[in-house]
Every structure is written in C-alpha cells, then in structure tokens.
Amino acid sequence: MAIAFRNIEKHYAVYARPQDRLREWVTGRQRHSVHVALDGINFEVRPGETFGLIGENGAGKSTLLKIAAGTIRPTRGEVTRQGRVAALLELGAGFHPEESGQDNIRFMAALHGLEGGALEDFAARATEFSELSAETLQRPVKTYSSGMFMRLAFAAATAIEPELLIVDEALSVGDLHFQKKSLNRILELRERGATVLFCSHNLYQVRSLCQRAAWIHGGRVQAIGATEDVVTAYEAHERRRYAHLRTDTPAGEVATPQAAAAASAYASVPVKIMRVGIETADGINPAQVDSFQDLTLEIEVESYGEAPFHVGFAIVRPDKDNVFGSSTQFLPSRPPMQGVGVHCLRVRFPRLPLLSGEYLWSVYTLDDSGLQVLDMAELVQPFTVLNQKHREFGLVWLEHEWLQLQ
Amino acid sequence: MGLSGSDLTASQRVPSGRAQHAWVLWRYWMLREFKTRYAGSVLGLAWAVVQPLASLAIFYVLFGMVLAVRVPGLDLANGYLLHLLAGLAVWLPFTDAIGRGVGSLAAYEDFLRKQPMPAEILPAVAVGGSLLVMAIGYALLLVLSLAQGAPLRASWAWLPLLVLAQVVLTFGLTLFLSMAHFLWRDVGSFVTFALQLWFYLTPVVYPLAQVPERFHTWYLLNPVACLVLAVEWAVLGIAMPGGTLWALLAWVLVLGCGGVWFFRSMKAALGEAL
Numbered sequence: 001m002a003i004a005f006r007n008i009e010k011h012y013a014v015y016a017r018p019q020d021r022l023r024e025w026v027t028g029r030q031r032h033s034v035h036v037a038l039d040g041i042n043f044e045v046r047p048g049e050t051f052g053l054i055g056e057n058g059a060g061k062s063t064l065l066k067i068a069a070g071t072i073r074p075t076r077g078e079v080t081r082q083g084r085v086a087a088l089l090e091l092g093a094g095f096h097p098e099e100s101g102q103d104n105i106r107f108m109a110a111l112h113g114l115e116g117g118a119l120e121d122f123a124a125r126a127t128e129f130s131e132l133s134a135e136t137l138q139r140p141v142k143t144y145s146s147g148m149f150m151r152l153a154f155a156a157a158t159a160i161e162p163e164l165l166i167v168d169e170a171l172s173v174g175d176l177h178f179q180k181k182s183l184n185r186i187l188e189l190r191e192r193g194a195t196v197l198f199c200s201h202n203l204y205q206v207r208s209l210c211q212r213a214a215w216i217h218g219g220r221v222q223a224i225g226a227t228e229d230v231v232t233a234y235e236a237h238e239r240r241r242y243a244h245l246r247t248d249t250p251a252g253e254v255a256t257p258q259a260a261a262a263a264s265a266y267a268s269v270p271v272k273i274m275r276v277g278i279e280t281a282d283g284i285n286p287a288q289v290d291s292f293q294d295l296t297l298e299i300e301v302e303s304y305g306e307a308p309f310h311v312g313f314a315i316v317r318p319d320k321d322n323v324f325g326s327s328t329q330f331l332p333s334r335p336p337m338q339g340v341g342v343h344c345l346r347v348r349f350p351r352l353p354l355l356s357g358e359y360l361w362s363v364y365t366l367d368d369s370g371l372q373v374l375d376m377a378e379l380v381q382p383f384t385v386l387n388q389k390h391r392e393f394g395l396v397w398l399e400h401e402w403l404q405l406q
Numbered sequence: 407m408g409l410s411g412s413d414l415t416a417s418q419r420v421p422s423g424r425a426q427h428a429w430v431l432w433r434y435w436m437l438r439e440f441k442t443r444y445a446g447s448v449l450g451l452a453w454a455v456v457q458p459l460a461s462l463a464i465f466y467v468l469f470g471m472v473l474a475v476r477v478p479g480l481d482l483a484n485g486y487l488l489h490l491l492a493g494l495a496v497w498l499p500f501t502d503a504i505g506r507g508v509g510s511l512a513a514y515e516d517f518l519r520k521q522p523m524p525a526e527i528l529p530a531v532a533v534g535g536s537l538l539v540m541a542i543g544y545a546l547l548l549v550l551s552l553a554q555g556a557p558l559r560a561s562w563a564w565l566p567l568l569v570l571a572q573v574v575l576t577f578g579l580t581l582f583l584s585m586a587h588f589l590w591r592d593v594g595s596f597v598t599f600a601l602q603l604w605f606y607l608t609p610v611v612y613p614l615a616q617v618p619e620r621f622h623t624w625y626l627l628n629p630v631a632c633l634v635l636a637v638e639w640a641v642l643g644i645a646m647p648g649g650t651l652w653a654l655l656a657w658v659l660v661l662g663c664g665g666v667w668f669f670r671s672m673k674a675a676l677g678e679a680l
Binding site for chain 1: 423426427428430431433434435438441442445446514516517518519520521522523589590591674
C-alpha cells in the first residue's frame with residue numbers, strides 16, 4: 001500500500017457570517033451548517049500503481065487530493081502514506097517573487113526539510129529539469145514569463161524524487177512543450193516505481209496513464225476498478241446527463257471539419273488538422289455508404305514544427321459511443337510522423353462491416369507519446385450507412401456461422 | 407522502494423524528524439525573510455539598524471530635549487536616553503513581530519491550502535525576524551550604558567531569561583493574533599490601532615516614576631510593561647514595582663500556553679475554504 005484511505009469523511013463547517021464562528025467559539029453552541037464533502041471513502045492505491053480520480057466538478061476529488069497530500073485533515077477516518085510525497089496541487093504557490101529562481105528552488109527543498117548535500121542534489125535536479133539558464137536563475141522570479149515560471153515550479157515540485165506523486169490537473173498549464181515535458185517526467189517517475197494519484201478531466205489521459213481509477217460522485221466512490229470500466233461507466237453517466245442536449249442536433253448541422261478544426265485550433269497548435277474526407281469505391285456520394293462497400297478515410301494535417309506526432313481517428317455514433325478507433329501510434333514497427341508541411345494519410349476499410357445507421361468521424365493529432373492531444377476535430381463528416389442487401393441488424397457485422405446440432 | 411535517499415524517508419516518519427523538518431524550514435524561511443525584506447532598496451540590511459536609531463532619535467529629541475523628561479533615581483549623564491533605549495529594546499522587536507505576524511497566515515492562505523507544512527512556521531518567522539532589531543537594541547543599550555559610566559551589575563545575568571520571556575510571550579501572542587486574524591479579518595485593523603495605544607500605556611518614553619504611585623500596580627496587567635520594567639531594573643537598576651517578575655512569569659505562561667492552545671484548536675480551519 002502506498003496510500004490508503006480508511007472510512008474518510010470530510011465535513012466543512014459553513015458559517016454564514018464570520019461573527020457566527022466567534023459566537024460559536026465563545027458560547028460553545030453550534031452556529032454553522034455542515035457541508036459533507038466526502039463520505040465513506042475507503043480504498044487504497046498500491047505501490048507503483050498509477051491511479052486516476054474522475055468525477056464532476058464539486059464531486060469531492062480536490063478535497064480527497066488535499067487529504068491525500070495532507071493539507072487538510074479528514075473529519076473522520078484516517079489516511080496512511082508511505083514514502084516521500086510530492087503534491088502538485090498548485091504549481092509555484094510558495095514562490096517569492098522577489099527571490100531568484102535558484103533561491104526559490106532552495107526554498108522548496110527546505111519545505112521538504114532538506115539541507116546540506118540533499119539540498120544540493122535537489123537543486124541540481126530541479127535546475128536541470130527547468131531548462132532555465134544559470135543567468136535566468138539568478139534573476140528574481142517576478143521577471144519571469146509565465147511559461148518560465150511554470151517550468152521552474154514544476155521542476156521544483158518534482159525534484160524531491162517522490163515515491164508518491166499527487167497530481168491535480170497541474171498538467172493543463174503552460175505551453176505544449178512544457179505539458180509534454182511534465183507528462184514525461186511523471187511517466188519517468190512512474191517507471192522508477194513511484195505511485196501516482198492523478199485527478200483529471202481529460203479522460204483520454206486517464207485512460208492512457210492509469211491502471212485503476214475511481215469515480216467520485218457526490219462525495220462517495222461511485223465506481224472503482226480497472227480504468228476502462230470506471231471511465232466507461234462515468235462516460236455513460238455523462239451521456240445520460242447531456243442526453244437532452246443531443247437529440248436536437250441533426251447530423252447535417254454538425255460542424256464541418258474545417259470549422260471544427262479552426263474552432264479548436266489555438267495559435268500554438270503545432271500539428272493542425274486541415275481536412276477530413278471520405279471516399280467510396282464508386283465515388284458517387286460519400287455521405288451515403290452501403291454496408292460492405294470499400295471506404296477510405298482521408299486525413300490532411302499540417303505540421304508547423306519538426307516534432308514527431310501521431311494521428312488517430314474514431315468512428316463515432318451520434319451519441320458519442322466509439323464504434324472503432326485507431327492511431328498511428330498503435331502500429332508497432334512504424335515510427336511517428338515527422339516533418340514540416342502537409343501530410344496526407346489514407347485509411348482504407350475494405351468491405352466496411354458497419355450496418356445501417358448514422359456515423360461520424362473524430363480525428364486527433366497527438367504528440368509522440370500519444371498522450372497529449374495537439375488538435376482535434378470531433379464529430380465531423382457525418383455519413384449514413386445503408387444495409388440494403390442483408391437482413392442482419394445491429395451496429396456491425398460480426399463474423400459468425402450457424403452450426404447444426406443434432 | 408529502490409529509490410535513492412529512502413533513508414531520509416524513514417527519518418521523516420519519526421517525530422524527531424518532524425521537528426528537524428520544521429527547524430530546517432524555519433531557518434531557511436528566516437534567511438529568505440532577511441534577504442527579501444529590504445530587496446530593491448539601496449541601504450539593504452542597513453535599514454535594520456537605521457530604523458531603530460531613527461525612532462530613538464525622534465523620541466529623544468521630542469521627549470528628552472524639547473519636553474526635558476528626566477528619570478528620577480538614575481544619576482547618569484544621559485539617563486533619559488538609556489531609559490528610552492531600554493524601553494525601545496523591548497518595544498520595537500515586540501511591535502515588529504506582532505505587526506508582521508498578524509497577517510502572516512492570511513497572506514499565505516492559498517499556500518497553506520496547497521502545500522502541506524507546519525503552519526506555526528509563519529508566526530515563528532515573524533518573531534524570528536524581530537530578533538535582529540532586538541539584538542541591535544540590546545547591544546546599543548549595553549554599550550551605551552557602559553560608555554555613560556553605568557556599573558556592570560550582577561542583575562545583568564537576568565537578561566538572557568528576560569529575552570527568553572519576551573520571545574515566548576511574543577510568539578504566543580503572535581500565534582493567537584495571526585490565527586484570529588485569519589478567522590476574523592477585523593483583528594488586523596484592530597491591532598494596528600491597539601499597538602499605538604499600547605505604546606503609550608507602556609513606560610517607554612516616560613519613566614514609571616512620573617506616573618502617580620497608585621497606578622503602578624495597574625502596569626502589571628500589561629505584559630510588555632512588565633518586560634520593560636524588568637529590563638530597566640536589570641540593566642539600569644531602576645526600582646520596579648513589587649511582583650513585576652512574578653507578573654511577567656504569569657504573562658509568559660498565559661500568553662505562551664494560550665497562544666499555542668488557541669492555534670491548535672483552530673488549526674483545522676487553515677486548509678479549508680469553501
């Protein structure tokens with residue numbers, strides 16, 4: 001066990017006015033209402049495991065992480081930790097703007113109680129990871145750009161070489177290069193046996209990073225177990241929540257790939273999706289496909305840098321259920337794509353085994369680790385599949401045979 | 407776990423490791439406090455000397471020369487200056503620690519929510535930061551006393567105890583006020599005003615002998631006055647009201663224990679916010 005939660009309950013005392021707390025303290029009579037943030041949290045994270053926490057905003061994830069990190073104590077129950085803990089709840093919270101980068105690193109070391117040789121090692125690791133020049137590190141932190149600040153903060157936060165790393169959405173900050181670097185750092189710590197407790201809204205990241213996950217709902221563990229099961233259950237819940245929003249979106253009004261790509265494209269997107277199209281063998285109307293017809297997906301992306309990247313796609317039903325998805329990173333022998341300029345990819349589906357229904361495409365570009373989404377065009381290029389020649393029903397054609405039993 | 411430095415982990419788990427941790431952090435924070443306090447100023451750390459000297463000069467000119475206050479029972483050339491210095495050696499570090507300490511928890515509210523650390527460090531740093539002023543004050547007092555021909559008294563041996571008393575008393579009060587301010591932000595505004603009043607209720611710029619005799623025991627209700635009277639007695643041999651040292655001991659216990667108790671009982675509020 002790296003960290004264990006035993007019957008954790010957390011109540012917050014909510015005072016309507018500050019003087020109520022004073023009166024309560026003086027008179028001893030309760031003058032606050034109780035907000036139950038967590039109730040009966042009971043699970044443990046095994047050593048070396050990467051564990052994901054998912055759930056809606058306000059479900060209690062952050063409270064649980066704070067209890068894990070030790071900044072707040074549970075009202076009831078206990079939490080046991082083993083090993084050095086680094087908590088990435090907020091980066092750079094303790095930095096002093098007047099102090100140099102170097103001194104702030106040392107301050108973080110002191111927060112962990114390090115001195116002497118251990119402090120020097122810590123400073124050396126943080127300096128190396130931050131990629132900031134010696135000259136920059138001599139300057140006060142207030143002169144740093146936000147990107148430099150985040151780099152330094154992340155470097156100082158993980159330089160303790162934690163055995164237990166607690167991460168709260170800290171990755172969604174900074175530029176892409178930095179996000180990627182910090183993700184790699186987390187992966188590296190994981191390789192070396194560190195336990196990671198990870199909270200994110202990015203279900204893609206949770207899926208790719210975590211072995212197990214827990215879905216926190218209304219302060220309780222709604223589901224816990226293998227990541228795929230938990231995330232799927234959570235997605236189903238989300239779909240039910242948003243069901244009313246979706247029914248009135250006819251396929252024809254779904255954004256065109258260009259518009260969708262442009263909408264999600266930031267100025268800093270290094271690999272942009274330029275075009276998504278489909279082509280059938282007869283080439284007549286690609287939005288109308290027959291079952292068992294040959295179909296080709298065409299993806300055009302433009303890379304603005306030399307960084308290697310991957311391209312992924314998914315066939316999606318209008319209710320966002322994935323029918324099938326794949327990515328160039330799943331190809332074992334193939335290196336990532338690379339090079340400035342336009343890249344054109346084609347994916348051929350011989351005898352497309354989809355049965356009647358409405359389908360859409362989602363296309364992603366990813367960094368070379370396959371974890372960081374660079375650009376996406378979701379639910380684009382709707383097409384209809386008609387199953388005119390067969391009477392079988394359902395989503396896809398499954399190979400089968402009827403066996404005659406005597 | 408197969409990671410380098412896991413021996414350190416083991417030491418962190420035992421209670422003595424916790425105290426060691428706090429001690430390392432406190433020392434580093436002190437260093438940072440002194441480095442950043444005067445950052446960007448030309449005189450830098452010299453301000454730590456200039457500020458008390460300036461206060462001393464102002465009060466000396468105003469009360470010692472213009473109003474010509476004299477200290478009965480102190481037969482030295484610059485008796486009033488020494489009396490004033492003894493008072494300021496106690497008062498300046500006290501007000502410095504309280505002034506910085508009151509807002510210390512509130513200023514790091516966000517940090518305390520995000521970073522596990524012993525919160526007592528913050529008031530302790532405020533008190534630690536006042537030690538420099540204190541050292542300068544006492545050094546000036548002792549050197550000037552000798553220079554003015556004051557005899558080296560046996561009662562000087564009390565000084566370390568009195569300094570310790572001041573540190574404990576100030577720390578206790580800072581613990582209390584910083585937490586109270588964190589919970590009720592009125593406290594900060596109140597303290598600013600109260601410190602001004604407190605200064606004139608403490609015999610710093612005037613000798614107690616100038617106050618009608620029947621009020622003297624009232625001064626024992628003021629912990630800082632007890633300290634000032636004790637220091638004046640120890641260094642300059644000025645008589646103090648009977649029971650001053652006992653009153654001081656009581657104040658040290660009340661404020662020291664009370665501050666720790668209040669801080670502990672309210673500590674749970676620190677990391678929480680809705």
